[in-house]
Amino acid sequence: xAIVELKNVAKNYGSQIKGASSSNAVDDxxxxxxxxxxxxxxGPSGCGKSTTMRMIAGLERNxxxxxxxxxxxxxxxxxxxxxxxxxxxxxALYPHMSVAENMAFSLRLKKRPAEEIKQKIxxxxxTLGIQHLLExxxxxxxxxxxxxxxxxxxxxxxxxxxxxxxxxxxxxxxLRVDMRAEIVKLHKRLNVTTFYVTHDQVEAMTxxxxxxxxKDGKIQQIDTPINLYxxxxxxxxxxxxxxxxxxxxxxxxxxxxxSGDGYRLSLDAAHRATMASRGAxxxxxGIRPEHLRLSDADATNRIEGTxxxxxxxxxxxxxxxxxxxxAVSAQLPGHRKVQLGDTLTLTCDSDKLxxxxxxxxxxxxxxxxAAPSAAEA
Amino acid sequence: MNSNRFTxxxxxxxxxxxxxxxxxxILWLLLTSFKTEQQAFTVVPNFFFSPTxxxxxxxxxxxxxxxxxxxxxxxxxxxxxxxxxxxxxPAAYAMAFYPNKRTDFLLVWMVSTKFIPAVGVLIxxxxxxxxxxxxxxxxxxxxxxxxxxxxxxxxxVYSYFRDIPKDIVEAADIDGASIMQTLFKxxxxxxxxxxxxxxxxxxxxxxxxxxxxxxxTDHRAATLAVYIASFKSAxxxxxxxxxxxxxxxxxPIIVLGWFTQRQMVRGLTFGAVK
Numbered sequence: 001x002a003i004v005e006l007k008n009v010a011k012n013y014g015s016q017i018k019g020a021s022s023s024n025a026v027d028d029x030x031x032x033x034x035x036x037x038x039x040x041x042x043g044p045s046g047c048g049k050s051t052t053m054r055m056i057a058g059l060e061r062n063x064x065x066x067x068x069x070x071x072x073x074x075x076x077x078x079x080x081x082x083x084x085x086x087x088x089x090x091x092a093l094y095p096h097m098s099v100a101e102n103m104a105f106s107l108r109l110k111k112r113p114a115e116e117i118k119q120k121i122x123x124x125x126x127t128l129g130i131q132h133l134l135e136x137x138x139x140x141x142x143x144x145x146x147x148x149x150x151x152x153x154x155x156x157x158x159x160x161x162x163x164x165x166x167x168x169x170x171x172x173x174x175l176r177v178d179m180r181a182e183i184v185k186l187h188k189r190l191n192v193t194t195f196y197v198t199h200d201q202v203e204a205m206t207x208x209x210x211x212x213x214x215k216d217g218k219i220q221q222i223d224t225p226i227n228l229y230x231x232x233x234x235x236x237x238x239x240x241x242x243x244x245x246x247x248x249x250x251x252x253x254x255x256x257x258x259s260g261d262g263y264r265l266s267l268d269a270a271h272r273a274t275m276a277s278r279g280a281x282x283x284x285x286g287i288r289p290e291h292l293r294l295s296d297a298d299a300t301n302r303i304e305g306t307x308x309x310x311x312x313x314x315x316x317x318x319x320x321x322x323x324x325x326x327a328v329s330a331q332l333p334g335h336r337k338v339q340l341g342d343t344l345t346l347t348c349d350s351d352k353l354x355x356x357x358x359x360x361x362x363x364x365x366x367x368x369x370a371a372p373s374a375a376e377a
Numbered sequence: 378m379n380s381n382r383f384t385x386x387x388x389x390x391x392x393x394x395x396x397x398x399x400x401x402x403i404l405w406l407l408l409t410s411f412k413t414e415q416q417a418f419t420v421v422p423n424f425f426f427s428p429t430x431x432x433x434x435x436x437x438x439x440x441x442x443x444x445x446x447x448x449x450x451x452x453x454x455x456x457x458x459x460x461x462x463x464x465x466x467p468a469a470y471a472m473a474f475y476p477n478k479r480t481d482f483l484l485v486w487m488v489s490t491k492f493i494p495a496v497g498v499l500i501x502x503x504x505x506x507x508x509x510x511x512x513x514x515x516x517x518x519x520x521x522x523x524x525x526x527x528x529x530x531x532x533x534v535y536s537y538f539r540d541i542p543k544d545i546v547e548a549a550d551i552d553g554a555s556i557m558q559t560l561f562k563x564x565x566x567x568x569x570x571x572x573x574x575x576x577x578x579x580x581x582x583x584x585x586x587x588x589x590x591x592x593x594t595d596h597r598a599a600t601l602a603v604y605i606a607s608f609k610s611a612x613x614x615x616x617x618x619x620x621x622x623x624x625x626x627x628x629p630i631i632v633l634g635w636f637t638q639r640q641m642v643r644g645l646t647f648g649a650v651k
Contacts, residue, residue, distance in 0.1 A: 057547075057551060058551075059551075079550045080550060080551065080552070080553040080554065080555075084551065085551065086551050088544045088547070088548060091544075092542065092544035092547065092548040093545075094549075094563055095545075095567060096566045096567055105549075105552050105562075106552035106553050109552065109553045109554055110553060153548075153552075
């Protein structure tokens, strides 16, 4: 267990790899974990999340800044001396060794006594329910079993930090949900500081105590799942977190009302307060599909459009509308009968509305509930 | 269905035809080795004759030196293969797992040295060898064979290493293994089939080599290639004896190839069918 600190960490592949761009793959990364925290790094592919994790592991050297594990600067320390364990997306089990040998490998290298090794393997195998597989080779195991062995290999080491690089991506959907819960349970039990990389925002939201959202090598926001959902710092985070993702409409703001072709949305008092100083400007209005509902044509907040796509999922019905030249999706109750080509009027509560600067795309916070990282010029 | 069968049949005949064409010189060599010199020298090909072991007796006779040459062939082939692998493994390891901007160029450059005709470097190498006393010397020949095969060995070992997922090497790194431990406990066991077939290929290439053996040795370090060439003497050509000697020279490698062909095929197609 340890606190992990990343101070102004950056990675530039420039001189290392042929054809690499000269810009930073990871830029100005700052983060301090709590002891035993579960931190998820999430973002689209190429956002630098895996690079960040590999820098913590020592598989890549950070070209700038400092990485501290338990207060010790490890920037120049090779992976094997960092006291970390890593679970790879491909599992990376040693194919020529049995499950037990795979788990024993690191302990044998440390020349631990045989009894201790056996005891640790038995403990880990029991925790993960793989006692009956110990003599098998990795190729004789299913994907889920390999995943467990990879976790077992990590936990027998009692490391200070766990690193997990998209460990569930190669599993089928159902198994992924099961393993998700299992990893969270395992973390609760072991209480080891864990970094978890994923591109799946659902995984991030369900597993992370704190989530680092990244894009183009830069941190977009670090916060708890619920804060990311309620107070996204910018348009990217707002669109990335939440499923289905948020609708964005370009709107003209005049006197507390944001409107455009086919929609008119009035701001709540707190939003009016911040917008008062900006006056008549262009903004992005963001509304989550789950906050939209059907209403009358004379509602204060209204979005009018024709139905393009209807997806009946049972519990809910997903509808996509053409509003002017924009697409808006809405999550309606499952019992609503909606036909293609219908003209619908939707509404939402003003306090569910998000506003973003049309230039910088940063969130325009409400006066009193400003999220800490939401920059407000 | 029917036309499919016909195509398969035609392809089968073609394959047998090509195989026979390739095999024919060896067959003829084998037949000639059991003939007398008179029979061997006839203009009209002669498939039916009463076989004699006379040529083999001559070729193996005391004073023919077969065992001396065979020993040199075996020694230089094995030694050059062992040294080659010992040098190639670390080189390939670095290039496969820690590539940099120049790795691709380096590989191509290394293999491109094989494009140079051997005659082109004969004079300088001969002069250097002569100056340092490596002419007609088993060590000198071993070094030449090693240098000759090294690019191919590095290239092959590199491609086998590349087939090992980098994650596995990184996992070993994180698990606390040193580079040597990673190499011996993880990478080499996984690349063993590939290493075996690379070693066999190097062995065969060195065993079969004739240009350098004939030019750089005289008797002391001479290999079977020199022995075979010696039958083309001033007194004339001795077809039957030369054939017998050739059969004796290629027999060990054919036997070795026969016993290891499964290993060879597995190694050579290792990456392709994984």
